[in-house]
Amino acid sequence: MYRCVIVSIILYSVLSRTTLSSYVDPHYLACEPQTCGNQSIRYPFYIQGKQQPFCGYPGFAISCDSNGFLILSLSNTPYIIHQIFYHNQSLRVSNAAFSSANNTNTPDSCISAAHNLTLPPTSTFNLVHQNNHKDIVLFFGCNLSSMPLELLDYRIGCSEATNKTDGSVLALYKDDVKTVSLVSKSCGTGGEVVDAVVEESEGVGIEEKLRRGFMLNWTASDCKLCNSTGGRCGFNSTIFTFQCYCTDRIHASKCVISDGRSKASMMMGLALGLAAAVTLLLVMVTLYYTRWKKQNSKHLLVDAFLERHGHLQIKRYSYSDMKKVTNSFKNKLGEGGFGSVYKGQLKDGRHVAVKILSELKGDGEDFINEVVSMSRTSHVNIVALLGFCFQGSKQGLVYEFMPNGSLEKLLSDENDVIGDRQLDYQTLYDIAIGVAKGLEYLHKGCNTRILHFDIKPHNILLDENFCPKISDFGLAKVCTRKESMVSISGTRGTAGYIAPEVFSRNFGVISHKSDVYSYGMMVLEMVGRRRNIKTEVDASSETYFPYWIYNRLVSNQELGLQSISNEFDNEKVRKLTIVSLWCIQTNPSNRPSISKVVEMLEGRVELLQLPPKPFWFSPSASP
Structure with missing residues (x-):
């Protein structure tokens, strides 16, 4: 008790002295870096409504919307900032009308008309690598019912997904003068024409290029010297001069503290350090007690559960x-x-x-x-x-015990021989069917339906005969056989394998189809291991693999995988690919049940139909 009183007195005394003797310039405090989503915002940018204009360079005002996306206005048009690279003064942006951040790449949403993007030569922002960009012309509100059929190939957005012929959006390269002229005549005066710009990227369509955006660099006063001396950069727009905001006052380019102030600052630092140490001690004691109490309550809950289920057969x-x-x-x-x-x-x-x-x-x-x-x-x-x-x-x-480890280890192994067994597509095909049958048992074979919610190569273990076994049920959900949908709190699973509806209910309800999506992503990973892709394919590594292999299937091209040695392998891979593309459909109702997946895998490949063109994929899952 006495120790607590002494600590309180010391803490009060130290904090009182430092409060009286300390002073921090308000400009320095006002220009503390802010965050929006997962990006740090600092000079030359400033967030309107959160920071003062003097914290940034003129023309670098940005906003942070309710979804955590940064918005930059260029030529009175909103652009979403995907990433800022302070080290080389560049950033990647995309027109909000095309950006996936606005869900414009989903089949239920349409691309709205956007203003032309114009970047004058004197602009603060300029295109990076001007020769690597191409101009795009977009036609909005066109009626295709009277147009030549070949123009249908230029539709993008929901007009393509729903086969609409009125109000369609067409996108063409501006240097394709003949087609642009044909569309201009066919579209008539009822349509709206908009210019845009994209970066060149081999193997990527116009719509995807519009969503990816392009790189810009900027020119503004250098901030390195101010930052390196502990200051925060800003700009006085009245006299149009760079300023360095320091703890003591405003400086021209860097922070310089006088000897008298240095001594006072050192004393203030020691006092603050002592106060911080005492506060930290009190916080640690409080946290330790809180943690112990919380852990104890957890154990009581689990113990009570095990008491109620004493009949467990293990x-x-x-x-x-x-x-x-x-x-x-x-x-x-x-x-x-x-x-x-x-x-x-x-x-x-x-x-x-x-x-x-x-x-x-x-x-x-x-x-x-x-x-x-x-x-x-x-x-x-x-x-x-x-x-x-x-x-x-x-x-x-x-x-x-599973002697051959996980499927993840198998896929990442650089050798084609595991133990005394050749790793071929027949082995991968058998593993895919085995996992599907295991999921079918969980979904239909038990007295209760079990949804796994974390199907991925790491959680598939292999016995001595490479028979696959599903493991790790920590995220599983047990429900009755009659339940067609389930309710869960938060997001479950691993990035790259999570079904869209699990992290956003706007895509549909959560059900056994969520496991089917994860299974499809896993099978695609089995098919498309990077070491199996030939050199000419690897050159297009920026292309998302499911999108790339779908185009190959549609055009009946060779899949370009090195391990395919005969027609038998080619048939297995084609079957695995078609089934997995069905499994990763964005809309859960378009995915097959896992029982249908087993039937498709064990059936004839000629009977399989190609699924609709994929509309939505997670970039983080790209191989």
């Missing part, structure tokens, strides 16, 4: 049992954010994998999900959970 181990099984955790197989995995052996001689969890996540839901979901499953393509440990702060799970 063994409960003590922590000492786990140590004996793993020989005191000597043989570590792997490590991750969840904890560590060790190889062990049961009394009957069976080898097992023992996962020791580092801590309970959330309220223990992941641990409960794993135990409940897997204790109810028994299938050749589902990893068997043999037991669990929950003793105080120690939690662990005991699985059957």
Whole structure:
């Protein structure tokens, strides 16, 4: 009690003195860097409404919309800033009318008319690599019913998705004078003509180029010297002069503090340091107590659940049992954010994998999900959970041992031979069917329907015969067989494999079709491993792989994968590709059920129809 009083007195005394003796220039405080979305905003830019104009250079005002996107106005037209590169004074922007940030690449949304983009030679912003850009002309509000059929190929946006003939949007290269002239005559006076600019990129269509945008660089006063001396840059637009805002006052180009002020600042720093240390100590004690109380409540919740489900058909181990099984955790197989995995052996001689969890996540839901979901499953393509440990702060799970590791390791291996088995497309095809049958069992074969929500190569394990088994049910959702949709809080899964409706309900309801999407992305990754793509294909690596392979299928071109050695392999790969493209359709209702997926994979390739052209993909999943 007395110690707490003494600490409080010291803290009050130090804070009082530093408050009286410290002074920080208001311009310095006002120009603290801000964030919008995941981007840091600093000089020469400033956010309107959050920062003062003197914090940025004239003409560099930007806004942050409600979705966390940066908006820059060029020629009275809003442009979305995708990324700012301060080191070389450049940024990537795209017209808001075309940007994927506005969901204009979804089949249900239309591209609205945009103003022409004009960048005068004296403009603050200029195109990077002028010779790498091409001018685009767009025609809005055209009626195609009386136009030649070949003009339909130039439609973009929702006009292409819905086969509309009125109010269509056409995009052409401006140097294609003949076609531009034909469209101008056919479109008549009812349409609106807009000019735009795109960067050249081999293998990418006009619509995708418009969404990607282009690079601009800027010219403004250099800020490096001010930053390096601890200042924050700004600009006095009244006298049109750069200024360096420092803690003491405004300087011309860099911060310079006098000797007297240096001594005062040093004393102030020591006082602030002491106050910070005392505050940190109090915070640490508070956090430790809060964490202990929270962890204790988590364990009480899990214990209560296990008491209610005492009939679980798996063994409960003590922590000492786990140590004996793993020989005191000597043989570590792997490590991750969840904890560590060790190889062990049961009394009957069976080898097992023992996962020791580092801590309970959330309220223990992941641990409960794993135990409940897997204790109810028994299938050749589902990893068997043999037991669990929950003793105080120690939690662990005991699985059957998978000697060939994960599918992720298999796909990243540089050799074509794994053990004594040749890694070919027949093996990948068998793995794809096995995973599909495992998912079919989870969706239809259990008494309850289990949705996995984290299908990816890392969670597919392979036994000694390369039979695939689905693992890691920490994010699973158990529901009744009658439920056609489920309700979850937040986003579940791994970036690149998450179905669109899981992170945005605007795409549809969450259901078993969400697992189908993740499965499709995984199979595409199996087909399109980068080391299997020939040199001429690799040159177009900027093209998103599903979009590229779809175009190949439509035009009946060779798939360009090195491991395809015969017609039999080609048939397997074509079947896997068509099925996976069906699985990753944006609208969940357009995806097949996993039972239909199994039927398609085991059927004849001639009976498979190509899915509609893909409209939406996640750039983060690009190979």
